[in-house]
Amino acid sequence: MKQHKRKKGPFQFFQFSVIGIANAGIDIGVLNLLLLVFHTEGSGMLVLYNTIAYTLSVANSYFWNARITFQHSAEGNNRQRIAFIIQAIISLGVNNLVFLGVNSLLFALGVPGWLRYNVAKGMAMFFSFCSSFFMIKYFVFKKTKKE
Numbered sequence: 421m422k423q424h425k426r427k428k429g430p431f432q433f434f435q436f437s438v439i440g441i442a443n444a445g446i447d448i449g450v451l452n453l454l455l456l457v458f459h460t461e462g463s464g465m466l467v468l469y470n471t472i473a474y475t476l477s478v479a480n481s482y483f484w485n486a487r488i489t490f491q492h493s494a495e496g497n498n499r500q501r502i503a504f505i506i507q508a509i510i511s512l513g514v515n516n517l518v519f520l521g522v523n524s525l526l527f528a529l530g531v532p533g534w535l536r537y538n539v540a541k542g543m544a545m546f547f548s549f550c551s552s553f554f555m556i557k558y559f560v561f562k563k564t565k566k567e
Contacts, residue, residue, distance in 0.1 A: 447541070451469055463520060519543075
């Protein structure tokens, strides 16, 4: 029972954050690799690269958060999988909008490409991370009434 209480609040957010750091490495690493190998300035390709990077990090997030952060309420059932996919799509939308918005703003300010992409990606990751945590905690892995 004590361990269950310990998983709530700040400790749970800490666990989510540690896994989020690994996800950030995947997310920003894949984006930079794609930009290095297939450089582009086009918004459509930037969204595609960002979506690929984000999707890989979300798959990693689901795997680890279901096993560690939300293990007491992760059942691995279809409802949770569908809810996770829905929150991932919403978070992807947040991520892409912030990424393109900040990238456009920094472009207008004359910030060089590599720095612009990474600052925009960092901001996008922060906002999608925050929205994702609350959706996962209160929508995806919420306790059901039978528990």
